[in-house]
Amino acid sequence: MTDYRVAKGEAQEDQVTAAIEKVTSQIPSSIYLAAAVASIAGSIGFKIAKKDHLALFVGQWVAPFLILGTYNKLVKLHGSDGTKA
Template sequence: MTDYRVSKGEAREDQVTAAIEKVTSQVPSSAYLAAALASMIASLTFKASKKDHAALFVGQWAAPFLLMGIYNKLVKLHGSDATAGGAPLQS
């Protein structure tokens, strides 16, 4: 059976991704948490105002904000690319 896994150092991120991560890594991780909480509060407010569609729409923003926060934290801890001098990933 063929092994399709990518080994460390075999693939590198492109410059666009590295540039985006350079800018977004300057955003504090708590900002993403605050955005998620704000979307939950806004959703609750819309729901209380009987605006169900808006409540569902805004309420679904919480998960992506939290995922962006996790990604941001990983970039800060391990670097943009495993070969770019970041901390090695634990397996």
């Protein structure tokens, strides 16, 4: 069986990705968590107001905010490539 995994240092991110991550890594992780909690609260509010479609729409923002926060934390810990020591 062939091993298709990429070894550390085998591939590098481009400069556009590095530039974006340099800017976005300045955002505190708590902002992403606050955005997720606000989405939950907004969704509940819309559900109480009987606006079910809007409640579902806003409620679906929670997972992307948490994923962005996790990605942000990984970039802060490991950098863009994780190849620089």
